[in-house]
Amino acid sequence: MAVKRMDNVGIVVEDLEETIDFFHELGLELEGRGTIEGEWAGRVTGLGDQQVEVAMMRTPGGHSRVELSRFLRPPAVADHRNAPVNALGYLRVMFAVDDIDETLERLRNRGAQLVGEVVHYKDVYRFCYIRGPEGLLIGLAQELS
Structure with missing residues (x-):
C-alpha cells in the first residue's frame, strides 16, 4: 500500500x-x-x-x-527551535510564494528575521530561510519563470 x-x-x-x-x-x-x-x-x-x-x-x-x-x-519539556540548520531532526517547513520580497516585508512586520540571505538557484528559484515566531525555521521559495 x-x-x-x-x-x-x-x-x-x-x-x-x-x-x-x-x-x-x-x-x-x-x-x-x-x-x-x-x-x-x-x-x-x-x-x-x-x-x-x-x-x-x-x-x-x-x-x-x-x-x-x-x-x-503536560508542559513542553524540550526546546530545539534555535538549533542550527545542521542539527539532527526535523529542519523546517518550506512554502512556495509568489513574491519573496513582498512576503519577507510582510513577515518582517511580524518579527521574522532572515537567517542568511535570499539566493538564486540556477535562475529557477529564489529562496531563503527565516526565523518566525518563537524562532521557528521557515523556508520561502519563489519559482522564477
Whole structure:
C-alpha cells in the first residue's frame, strides 16, 4: 500500500495567537481550532493525561496543513527551535510564494528575521530561510519563470 498524501506538519508553540497571526500573514487560512484532551489523546501521544490547544492552518487550495499546538498539560519539556540548520531532526517547513520580497516585508512586520540571505538557484528559484515566531525555521521559495 502506498502513501496517499501528507496531511499536516505539527509544530508545538508557546504563543498560539502570535503564531496563528504569523502564518495567516504568510497566506495560510485558519481552518479550525479547539482543545484536545482525554484518555484517547494520551494513548496516541504516550503522554497520558494531556490538554492541548490546537489550531489547524490550511494553505490556499487546501492541499497542505500546519497543525499548531500549545500544550497546557503536560508542559513542553524540550526546546530545539534555535538549533542550527545542521542539527539532527526535523529542519523546517518550506512554502512556495509568489513574491519573496513582498512576503519577507510582510513577515518582517511580524518579527521574522532572515537567517542568511535570499539566493538564486540556477535562475529557477529564489529562496531563503527565516526565523518566525518563537524562532521557528521557515523556508520561502519563489519559482522564477
